Amino acid sequence: MKNIRWMLLLLVSIFFIPTYNQYVSAENQSTVQANTVVNVRDNPGLDQNVIGKMEIGKAYPLIKEEEGWLEIQITSSLTGWVAGYLVTKNGENVEEKPIEEEKITSLSNKATIIENGLRLRKGPGTNYQVITSLGKGIEVTILSTNGEWYQIKTDLGSGWVHNDYLLLKDPQTQADTGEPEKPKQQIATVTEDQINLRSNPSTSAEIIGKISIGTVITIIEEESNWAKIQYSGNIGWVHKDLLKNSDLESRKGKKTDKTIKLVYDRTNIRSDATVNSKVLLVANNGETFQAVEIIDDWYKIKLSDGEFGYIAEWIVEETDPLDQQIASATNSADLKGKTIVIDPGHGGKDSGTIGVIGTLEKDLNLRTAQLLASKLKTAGAKVILTRSNDIFIPLQNRVDISHFYHADAFISLHYDSINDSSVNGVTSYYYTANQKKLATSLHKSIIEATDRKDRGVRQNTFVVLKENRQAASLLELGYLSNPAEEQTLLSSKYQETITTAIYHGLENYFSY
Template identity: 45%
Template sequence: MLQKLHILAIGLLLFSTVFATVHIPSAHADGTIEVSTDVLNVRDKPDANSLVISKVLRGETYPVVDTKGEWIKVQVTSSKAGWVASYLVTDKQGSPSPSGNSESTDGVQVLTDDLRVRSGPGTSFNVIGFVQSSDSVSFLDQNENWVKIRTSGLEGWVSSEFVSIQTKKKKKKETTDSQEQGNESTPRSATILTDGLNIRSEPSTQSKVLGTLSNGTVVEVLSQKSSWLKISFEGETGWIHSDYADLHTDSGNEAPSKKKGKSSATISVSGLNVRNEPNLNGKIIDQISQGTEVTIISERNNWCEIEYANGNTGWVAGWFLERKSLSANPGNVNVTGDGSIIILDNGTNIRSEPSTTAKVVYRANEGETFSIKGLEDDWYKIELSDGTTAYVAGWIVTTKGQAPTITRAGSEQYLRNKVIVIDPGHGGKDVGAIGVQGTYEKDLTLRTSRLLQDKLKAAGATVYLTRQNDSFVSLPARARTANHHGADVFISVHYDSIDDSSVTGTTTFYYGGADQQLADSVHQSLIQLTNLRDRNVRQENYLVLRENMQPSLLLELGYISNRGEELTILSSDFQERAATGIYQGLAHYFRDR
């Protein structure tokens, strides 16, 4: 009996040993990441001390094959995969594939006339034009409250309440080079309609980015596959998405123009290196001081070829350039052509002279239009219905027809070029607080953070999220993200819960005395815009604040343990107001520094 038991024990041991050596792969993670630091090490194991097997560069994208804690495994090449730190990349989830049975956006149907188009996703952004229900409108981006569109050279954001996004089904089919559309014997060209358009190695959002193109650049089109264009530019070929190019056929003996699209920019850092090649290995041939104006000639992989003093040229890192947009010429201008202004708000003052102290001669209502007779500084000279002339401030109206647009910088002027890290609290296995109706705090924090991210990016800030989806990120990693990027501000977004269901309100926490000014600015703005109970600004020893070397806050935006407040917080209206409150609070903070 003892001998039989001994044999059985040996058999069980061998059985368990064999199965212990079988590798059961973890489920592959969906999505794609984009490198958000200059040079990122790819390691053979999810450990900062493990072997570096490759290096990847800022702006490059790679498919995700696995995740483990704070590490993401990416497929670098067809034969090589490795691990990168999650806080040094940006999630590019949801990128549509050009093939397969999927729905893709086709266009936007405007549901009302004279819909305001704004420069950013929020009512605090300038009105830059109007769209009509009969206009042809392209879809660019969206969040839960706003849709980014393009129409007739106008690009901006409209309220999602007044539009319907059209979708179309794409049927899966085998595509070969012989099925590409277009006759290469007929020269065709296209004009790029947006800045920073990626040129890819294949007709897919998953393929490698070879370079970027600027708005207005003209490229030669070699062929077309589905919604992708194969192009040639400066001796190189690649693929761009047709939604962001104006395709036209050249006739007669005219060949496609190879003229480079040029735009202006200002150096935003001191001592920017100019290199002879568009990468960090390029030889440094010069240095340019902060504030220097340069001309962008071309772009490649987030690097810009520039022309600067005395016609010199070279390559600089594009993320250190502040691009310029065209604006109306100052001074006194005689406006010719069919130009008129449109009143945006009821009770707009029309004055006798171009000054805020001049006599008010008429109060106009929303939608009224007046012919433009001239422009004096930032004031439009207009003709009233009785034939007399008067003046209206150009920054509070919009125009149509052949007329210059006047804008005055709002909150965005204080946020431009700031680096802001937003931390959507909790995530993954850590659901955070649970509301009366079962609402997870982790879902609410991500909603608010995404709305805030869109507003800050529209204002010209550089924004990083500590998590882009429902994933777990440790508290130290959240603080490290802000420290790594040298953030101007770190904002951790939360919602509160307590056993006493009668408790309501908003609380703002900071760690050190140096952060109190930031806390006061953001908290005051939040209380004003959300109308929740003021639970004051408080000092607290939270890890994400204590371990943060950057100015930082932790916001508790309301109590989901209170049934009424939970319902309020869940609404899109509250989410919009909360994100706007934080946005305006940050602008006030930077303005007063």
């Protein structure tokens, strides 16, 4: 009998101890939250599959951490990974992986960015937060290195980029740092539409993107009938039969008589159609030039001294006949004197969605907003931007700006994203009945002016709409999650078309 009692006590203690430990574990378990929509991936890494999104403000149990990535419990049977810099743990920011200072080598050399959409990060690795994205052709100063990552200084601040996307100006630099000299890179043009960009040189390899006909790419390596290329921050393989070599010396351009306008200060005008050629002069935002020829993605322009120079297509915008119509409408009773608040979504630490080829939504939102603001000011409207540079503005502050200026119209500009990369189109949102009229007018004008899919005018409880007493609309102007659409959205042609359409939508709204 005594032995039986001891056995019962032992069994009770065995069952009791795990129950207690489980209670303590659950009570003290860390949680992860997000104050913006964050992608949940099946494995740690920005190149991994998106399996869902975190709900804003919801606490998710933390399972483990791994090099800046957090594994969280999504449902009782599903886990996923989120980037640490996008979320908070127990209400506090997740500490970033410290930079290993002993690996840093100091430098002071010049380089040029060779791809659009290059992400400038806070540290040497993809686990560090994205500060902003940089355009092709921008000259930078290299401050230090850490393995394959370079710390650079730009007009937008300092940060880290991978050395694959920099062209060092002095060949001696590579010898001094122990880096092997990179082979001369070839330029080629895509000859078919929507060709496959693959992870390896094989037709059975994973398709990691699509490239449109006429796109100019850089060949960095060749293997049999395949070419390894750099394109908009991505590296992959395409079949060489789908490319046409573009020897700069033998290329013949297409004649044009367009007038182009610079969109950045300190823009380099060069002696040839390449980022490596000599800089003839430096010009600023707003200056115009007469283009006489187009060579791939470069304009040949006439200079004031009668000589010719070259300027990259991605840092200018063409003047459009529609702009002339807008310029002549300064006495329009429809827009003159109207107060219009333009709200470029996201900004600063909140990048918004990130496109397939690396576009940061916050940057594209601002680009669209500034172009639209210019058109509206020309028409005599009073225009207020909730942000005019890359800073974070809380949502309620954006609404407060709308109220403070008694906005006649408040327009929040965004670009969308979804797990299905085939989805495309434009959606316009409102919350109250007096906002629906504005959203409908803008949406109708946009759909008529573009070939985007009509995804409708919808009601939504976005803070900038729900808390806004003024006529307001939030526009999703396309999908950055669709590779083909992302390229279209980035083009100067689309930006001109979409902002002119919004302009006319406002004009129609005020004329009702």
